[in-house]
Amino acid sequence: MSDITHDHHDHRPSGWKRWAYSTNHKDIGTMYLVLSMVAAIIGGAASILMRAELHEPGIQFITDPQFYNVLVTAHGFIMVFFVVMPALIGGFGNWFIPLMIGTPDMAFPRMNNVSFWLVAAALILLVIAGFIDGGAGTGWTVYPPLSSADYHPGMAVDFGILALHLAGASSILGAINFITTIINMRAPGMTFHRMPLFIWAMLLTAFLLLLAIPVLAGALTMLLTDRNFGTAFFAPDGGGDPVLWQHLFWFFGHPEVYIMILPAFGIISEIVSTFSKKPIFGYLGMAYAMTSIGVVGFVVWAHHMYTMGFNVETRAYFTLATMVIAVPTGIKIFSWLATMWGGSIKFDTPMLYSMGFIFLFVVGGVTGVTLANAGVDMAFHDTYFVVAHFHYVLSISALFSMYAGFYYWLGKMSGKRYPEWLGRLQFWVTFVGVNLLFFPQHFAGMAGMPRRIIDYPDAYAGWNMVSSWGAYVSAVGGILFFVVLYKTLTSNVKADANEWGVGATTLEWTVDSPAPFHTHEVTPNVAPEPAE
Amino acid sequence: MKLKKQRSASRVGAVVLNTEKENSRNGLTAVVLSFLVFSMIGLAYASEPLYRIFCQVTGYGGTTRIAVFDNKSSVAENSITVRFDANVNKLLPWRFKPMQNKIILKPGEQAMAFYEATNVSDKPIVGTAVFNVAPFKVGEYFNKIECFCFTEQVLLPGQTVQMPVTFFVDSSIVEDRNTKEVNTITLSYTFYASDDQSEAENLSKISLKMKKSINNPGETQIIQPG
Numbered sequence: 057m058s059d060i061t062h063d064h065h066d067h068r069p070s071g072w073k074r075w076a077y078s079t080n081h082k083d084i085g086t087m088y089l090v091l092s093m094v095a096a097i098i099g100g101a102a103s104i105l106m107r108a109e110l111h112e113p114g115i116q117f118i119t120d121p122q123f124y125n126v127l128v129t130a131h132g133f134i135m136v137f138f139v140v141m142p143a144l145i146g147g148f149g150n151w152f153i154p155l156m157i158g159t160p161d162m163a164f165p166r167m168n169n170v171s172f173w174l175v176a177a178a179l180i181l182l183v184i185a186g187f188i189d190g191g192a193g194t195g196w197t198v199y200p201p202l203s204s205a206d207y208h209p210g211m212a213v214d215f216g217i218l219a220l221h222l223a224g225a226s227s228i229l230g231a232i233n234f235i236t237t238i239i240n241m242r243a244p245g246m247t248f249h250r251m252p253l254f255i256w257a258m259l260l261t262a263f264l265l266l267l268a269i270p271v272l273a274g275a276l277t278m279l280l281t282d283r284n285f286g287t288a289f290f291a292p293d294g295g296g297d298p299v300l301w302q303h304l305f306w307f308f309g310h311p312e313v314y315i316m317i318l319p320a321f322g323i324i325s326e327i328v329s330t331f332s333k334k335p336i337f338g339y340l341g342m343a344y345a346m347t348s349i350g351v352v353g354f355v356v357w358a359h360h361m362y363t364m365g366f367n368v369e370t371r372a373y374f375t376l377a378t379m380v381i382a383v384p385t386g387i388k389i390f391s392w393l394a395t396m397w398g399g400s401i402k403f404d405t406p407m408l409y410s411m412g413f414i415f416l417f418v419v420g421g422v423t424g425v426t427l428a429n430a431g432v433d434m435a436f437h438d439t440y441f442v443v444a445h446f447h448y449v450l451s452i453s454a455l456f457s458m459y460a461g462f463y464y465w466l467g468k469m470s471g472k473r474y475p476e477w478l479g480r481l482q483f484w485v486t487f488v489g490v491n492l493l494f495f496p497q498h499f500a501g502m503a504g505m506p507r508r509i510i511d512y513p514d515a516y517a518g519w520n521m522v523s524s525w526g527a528y529v530s531a532v533g534g535i536l537f538f539v540v541l542y543k544t545l546t547s548n549v550k551a552d553a554n555e556w557g558v559g560a561t562t563l564e565w566t567v568d569s570p571a572p573f574h575t576h577e578v579t580p581n582v583a584p585e586p587a588e
Numbered sequence: 589m590k591l592k593k594q595r596s597a598s599r600v601g602a603v604v605l606n607t608e609k610e611n612s613r614n615g616l617t618a619v620v621l622s623f624l625v626f627s628m629i630g631l632a633y634a635s636e637p638l639y640r641i642f643c644q645v646t647g648y649g650g651t652t653r654i655a656v657f658d659n660k661s662s663v664a665e666n667s668i669t670v671r672f673d674a675n676v677n678k679l680l681p682w683r684f685k686p687m688q689n690k691i692i693l694k695p696g697e698q699a700m701a702f703y704e705a706t707n708v709s710d711k712p713i714v715g716t717a718v719f720n721v722a723p724f725k726v727g728e729y730f731n732k733i734e735c736f737c738f739t740e741q742v743l744l745p746g747q748t749v750q751m752p753v754t755f756f757v758d759s760s761i762v763e764d765r766n767t768k769e770v771n772t773i774t775l776s777y778t779f780y781a782s783d784d785q786s787e788a789e790n791l792s793k794i795s796l797k798m799k800k801s802i803n804n805p806g807e808t809q810i811i812q813p814g
Contacts, residue, residue: 163614206679228625236617240610270625274632286783289636292718293677293780300639304632367725368766 068573079165081150082571084172086469088146089462091172092139093538095179099134100534102127107493107527113514124510125193126212130186132196133216136316137223138179140454144319145227145265146172148461149234149258151469155564155571156252158243158580163236167229174226178219185215192216195508197305198279200290200298205283214283217276224269224276231262231269238262243563243576245583249343252562253336256343257322260350261315267354268311275304299364306357313450314353317417318346320457321388324410326562327464328392331407332399333559338391345384345391352381362433371430378428385421389414404556405479409460412487413453420449423498438508441501444494452490459486459537466544467551471570474544482540486533492526646728652721652775654738655731655756663696664759666771672701673776680781681709682743687750695729696759703736703751703777707743712788715779716740722774729761730773740782742791 068074078084106127109118118124150168154161162168185192189210194203203213238259242251251259278289279301288294290301329336336342359378362371392414401407423445427433436442459482466474496519501507505516512520554565563582567575643651670693672686687702707713717737721730732738736751743749755775762768 163610164618232618232621232625235621236614239617240613266621266624267628270628271632274629278633278636288783292778293716294783295718296636297639300636303639304635365724 077169078172079161079169080573081154081161081165081168082469082573082575084168085147085149085151087172088142088150088175089148091176091179092143092147092458095134095138095142096534098183099131099139100531102131102134104527104531106131107524109510110512110520111524112521113512113517115511118510121510122190122193125195125508126186126191128508129192129195129216130182133182133220134179135451136196136312137220138175138182140316140451140458141223141227142175143458144316144323144454144461145234145258145261146175146230148254148319148323148465149230149261152465152564153234153237153255153258154241155468155567155575156255156562157238157241157246158563158576158582159237159241160574160576162233163241164233167233171226171230171233174222174229178222178226181215181219181222185212185219188212188215197309198276198301199305200279200282200301203279203283204291214280217280220276221273224273227265227269231265234258234262235266243580243582245581249340250582250584252322253325253339253342253346254319254322254562257318257320257325257346260346261318264311264315264318264350264353268308268315271304272308272312275301275308278304299361302361302364303357306360307354309360310357311350311353313446314350316450316454318350320413320454321346323457323461323464324392324413327406327410327460328395330464330556330559330561331402331404331410332396333402333557334395334399335561336391337394337397338387341387342391345387348384349381352377352384356381359428359430359433362430363437366430375428375430379425382421382425389418389421402556402559404463404476405474405483406460406464408480408483408487409456409463412483413456413460416448416456416490417453419495420445420447420453424449436501438506439501440497440505440507443507444497444501447494447497452494455490456486459483464556465564467555468564468569468571470545471551471568472544472547473549473551473555474540475547478536478540478543482533482536485536486530489526489529489531489533493523493530494526496520496522496526651727652719652755653728653731653758655733662759663694664762665694666762667692667694668757668761668770669772670699670701670755670757671772671774672703673774674703675776675778677778677780680713680715680779682707682713682715682779684777684779693757694759695757695761698733698754698756700752700754701775703753704748705741705743705751705779706748707745710745712742712744712791714740714742714782714785714788716782717777717779719775719777722776723770726757726761726767726770726773729758729764729767730775731756731758737777740784740787742787744791 068080069077075083075087078087105118106124109116109124115121118127150162189212190208192203192208192212192215194208194213194216198213198216201207238251238255278287281287282289282291282296288296290296290298292298325336325342356374356377358366358370358374362374366374392410423441427436427442427445463474463479466472500516500519500523503516505512505520551569553568554560555569556565563576563580564571566580669690671690672688674684674686676682676684683704683706685704687704691699691701693699705715719735719737721727733754733756735753735755737753741749741751753775757773761770
């Protein structure tokens with residue numbers, strides 16, 4: 057009988073029911089990760105199409121400029137809502153919050169299932185939005201009047217709005233689940249000040265979601281009724297104001313960028329500590345730096361709107377508040393460096409990606425301080441300089457943290473060891489690729505190249521070609537990732553329960569690899585040991 | 589085998605006990621968090637009237653003031669130029685232009701300017717004008733006493749009207765360190781087709797009955813201020 061031979065017999069439903077009806081945090085986490093990969097292929101394909109079109113001046117093969125706009129929009133939405141958020145929050149969050157805090161599962165397992173299927177449905181709606189009635193070509197910011205019924209008369213934008221509503225509902229439910237789990241279900245002895253930094257990051261992210269997403273939902277509903285039911289929240293002819301949309305959108309949109317990067321901070325903190333074989337430097341400082349980034353992130357939104365005519369006092373305030381964020385961010389960077397300092401560092405793929413993250417985040421952070429200046433932003437607004445900035449600071453930074461986390465936890469999730477040399481190769485190809493892709497965009501932007509336009513003057517041709525080549529190299533890195541994944545899942549090399557050794561001190565390394573279907577059958581006790 | 593079953597049964601029991609206590613606490617947490625979500629949605633909707641009130645109170649974003657002119661108010665020494673700008677939304681078949689390009693006046697003095705609008709379509713249309721001033725920061729000093737933009741305008745086919753706006757610039761504009769260097773203010777209007785076209789529909793019914801009788805469309809009329 058298998059009951060006897062297997063010590064850990066897990067009762068689990070089999071076949072499609074295991075996944076469709078899943079209430080298991082690990083299975084749901086896996087589904088989020090798979091969804092993120094599928095979406096990354098779609099969103100990545102959109103960006104390769106755009107870069108191929110921009111490879112040379114003139115219009116190459118995208119004959120309909122609106123289709124280019126649709127690609128820009130789809131790329132933004134998919135990458136933000138269906139790649140980064142599902143992987144970092146839904147994927148790693150679901151997998152490792154219960155494992156790291158020592159609890160069997162999330163607080164509301166069935167709600168967890170709803171969260172996942174909502175976001176899956178949302179992805180389908182969003183892809184539909186790209187293909188019907190000429191597609192939604194509004195950019196991810198969906199500014200009216202471009203997104204109003206006058207300029208996007210078809211159903212595409214309505215589909216997009218519905219997709220975001222569903223994705224938002226999913227995020228809100230997920231956030232409630234995360235917060236409840238983290239607040240109520242920590243193992244005995246795990247006080248707030250003893251939680252791993254990844255848990256801190258997920259808790260703060262969930263609070264940001266809870267406060268920011270409803271504002272987006274409200275704004276989207278206003279836009280929906282403006283488009284279909286004759287209200288005039290954003291239509292001046294009915295007494296509305298399109299600027300109200302910008303305020304509401306960015307009140308959500310700025311915290312949203314921290315929603316994407318705080319989980320990355322958490323993952324990088326765990327990995328840097330593990331591979332330096334040292335506890336994280338300045339644990340409390342790190343935790344409260346993230347907290348203050350989250351809080352201040354809600355009062356800086358108008359730095360996305362400098363050109364719409366604020367008076368000088370308002371711009372001075374938003375410039376100052378934005379620059380203040382550099383302080384806690386600096387605390388994090390220097391604490392990571394201090395953790396590495398004097399550590400016995402092992403340069404495995406997760407650590408390479410973490411150091412890559414720190415480098416990319418610093419580059420993006422420096423241009424962020426540049427753009428925070430309202431006066432400078434007047435010149436840089438809507439140029440490729442901004443594109444370069446935000447791709448460095450959140451897009452490829454978030455991507456690197458996803459890769460880092462994936463390599464770090466792949467053994468725990470799959471039970472197999474990935475081929476180290478292939479992982480390192482994949483890192484270097486990706487690192488060279490993304491820098492080749494985005495660094496030249498600083499120069500194109502400083503020269504004044506506007507973003508979101510299918511064509512450009514010949515003067516920008518050189519850097520655009522370099523940038524496009526960088527995109528192709530990055531795509532090779534992406535393909536290599538799937539090669540690594542395939543090789544890992546089909547390999548025979550088993551991963552140990554704690555494959556990273558003495559540096560890996562969090563609770564997920566105390567359970568087997570792959571993590572059994574039910575974990576922490578005995579609640580771990582992490583009450584403080586006597587001082588060492 | 590038997591032993592194993594017993595052990596797991598007792599473990600399950602312990603988990604159930606634990607879960608009941610946990611469940612009520614989890615439920616309470618979820619309720620509190622949901623309240624947070626709904627209050628944020630409420631805040632998003634409340635921002636619309638709040639933003640409007642904020643702009644009207646502070647003159648933010650070039651929102652002009654509605655005022656009654658006070659003869660006793662002081663008049664500043666240096667003149668200021670007020671320029672006039674007119675725009676029509678592309679969906680409204682009207683011609684709309686200012687009758688004068690600029691008026692030079694002293695802050696504290698009252699002035700009257702005229703705009704002219706023509707309905708170039710073949711049916712009556714209700715239009716409504718939105719307005720602001722540039723630079724935005726002088727919004728709180730730009731006072732309108734009477735303006736065609738306060739009400740909706742109905743134009744018959746081919747009808748041309750001249751519409752007045754009476755205004756003054758508050759003399760304290762020269763005392764504000766942020767605005768004292770301003771020597772030109774642009775007053776801008778944009779006409780849109782009003783969402784409520786019922787008045788135009790009534791008119792077109794009446795005019796069908798009356799068939800070009802008393803009012804000869806095409807003749808310029810002046811809307812009297814006040």
